[in-house]
Amino acid sequence: MTAAANQSGRRPTTSRRLERAGIRDVAAAAGVSITTVSDALNGKGRLPDETRSRVREVAERLGYRPSAAARTLRTGRSGLIGLTVTTYGEEPFTFTEFAYFAEMARAATSAALGRGYALVVLPASSRHDVWGNIALDGTVVIDPPDQDPLVSELYRSGVPVVSDGKPGNCPVTAWVDNDHEAAVLGILDHLSEAGARRIGLLTGTSTDTYTRLSTEAYLGWCAKVGQEPVYEAYPAHDPAAGAVAADRLLARPDRPDAVYGLFDPNGTDLLAAARRYGLRVPDDLLLVCCSESDVYATTEPPITTLSLKPRRIGTTVVNLLIDAIEGVDSGTGVDIARLFPPRFRTAGTGPPPGTLMPTELIVRASSQRRSPRTTVNPPRPPGEV
Amino acid sequence: MTAAANQSGRRPTTSRRLERAGIRDVAAAAGVSITTVSDALNGKGRLPDETRSRVREVAERLGYRPSAAARTLRTGRSGLIGLTVTTYGEEPFTFTEFAYFAEMARAATSAALGRGYALVVLPASSRHDVWGNIALDGTVVIDPPDQDPLVSELYRSGVPVVSDGKPGNCPVTAWVDNDHEAAVLGILDHLSEAGARRIGLLTGTSTDTYTRLSTEAYLGWCAKVGQEPVYEAYPAHDPAAGAVAADRLLARPDRPDAVYGLFDPNGTDLLAAARRYGLRVPDDLLLVCCSESDVYATTEPPITTLSLKPRRIGTTVVNLLIDAIEGVDSGTGVDIARLFPPRFRTAGTGPPPGTLMPTELIVRASSQRRSPRTTVNPPRPPGEV
């Protein structure tokens, strides 16, 4: 059998190989043509069931596995989706650092696998060495900074890009984000209703969309209700800096009586800082932070958190991306991205479609004052919602 | 320029394409052959620097990006490494669930990228749909169960496999693991020295190597020192089950006065259970658990943890794998895997090379008794180390 396969297969110069069986070997062993094998295995063409099953059996017997590389080259599709992970500093990658990224990545992986795609973890740095060597059908970009050159180049080269986080100034196929403004305003309202008179913010120094939008929403709210902004910013990727910033915030002469921390560890940081200054939570200080971690359910006291629902985001991002990938070529055979090149698309058809997803405020003890100090004159005028 | 490129390129039937520039286009535009372009861009062949830089410039101008699929097909190398993630139940994946996996995956990703490879996240289930469609140069398998069919098939098909966790009964190229036996014995000794008379174990019901080796080490130690084993097992992937098992363990009539929990959340679980039963830690109950999380540094009291140093593991696993990948073809051109097919290799050259890596015990308050109940008659005979 094997000898026959080797003999009848047309291998011109190189005499004999003991490599894995190729489609040619299967064809020879089954006594049919390559076309028939391909059609039989892929369920295409018009073949009687008998031929189909016979070919399949032979392929199974030879342990035939189609070459993914050849298939990719031929079809132009690899079944691979890039997942950029933000890389602070040099080597460490944040896709497991924060619970948000971890959950999001997990949901994205799951959604992709469910549709037959696999995720490739890639750094956000634009080193071509790695990016250029991988055939990607599309890419998920997590929270791209303004004018990300990597995103621009990907989009320019025709790879669909869907971002988690509204992109600042770079073109993407689509984007998904939370309604950060609504979330922050909701928290500020919540704190006001709990009796807060002066709400502080613990924010970051980076320019990512989340930080920017949240901070802007805070400042806008302050302007609207007439409160002087009280905030401290620190590099969010530095775990030690958060504690210092929390300390700074509570050490200010205009110390806030409520604080919202934008980053996951801020709850712990603020709690520790409050303890250090002898402030009781929630009696002297109301606390809310944005986190996906459930440790805040068991802290003393439990801390109110804002969940961005990263799993929903991850799932949505991947599904949007795969829709774009499969919509391009599968339908009419018309390549949309080519009909509307990036430069025309950005200017012509307007901004890329974005989806805003709701957040969820998990109210715990840290933001509920048992004996509210005041029930009149809430900081925010009741007329405005 | 572009017109000339299109004209001189030999595109037979299909008239004109607006696709991405290929190597042919670059060759035509630069007035050289395809060979020269390939050599110039890849730094091979004998070319004067002038030609090299000219070709590079033309390629840059045309925005040429080599097709990863074609390169993979030709060279047989994709630059892709599979990372299997254990998938308990259906969809959820554990590569971010536990801090150990998260850290390990992060380190592995980083190490791979540093050597020009990217990681593809793949489920441990042997669904061919995804696995078969991806050209992998090798695979990292996290803690394969005994006789994992996936690993066997991968290995059989010639893909190098390196596992994190000593493989039970399936052939791998190499493996890396902690010295779990030594780690457990070290902890039991540590607890004994702190005054423990009866040490309990919180373990899992699954058959992975870690659980098995650790449990066996515990049982062996018990037999040696003459203590009756006191342990409870539960399905480790169920977060709720841990708390129940911890409760069961402390509710037993032969309640231990020290417990080692094999899984990350066990520290919290045990602490809560101890509180429920009015047991003070460490006065009434000594506690150690295996965890990579630093939350145990701030619990009340801080809990002694065993760190498996997952980053070291991840880095080592990936480096071993890439060594195997590049050693096969790069050196003499001799394909080792073909010279020694799996069946000969397993029987002939003995078990695959394994590396044992040390763990680290981070001693905190939970395992140090302030006033030891007894200083005489430590449970373990001093003669044996």
Next chain:
DNA sequence: CACTCTTGGAGAAACGTATCTCCAAGGGCT
């Protein structure tokens, strides 16, 4: 001058698949 060696580079053969085109044979219909 005849020769070898080096330099610079061109040609063409794979890699393994998917798919487009085309063909032969048979069967039914007018």
Next chain:
DNA sequence: AGCCCTTGGAGATACGTTTCTCCAAGAGTG
């Protein structure tokens, strides 16, 4: 009988690289 339509399948091409082989022209050397 002539024609068309369906079935079953073969041939050939293209996907875009890398790389092996080979060649021409100069440059040194006896």
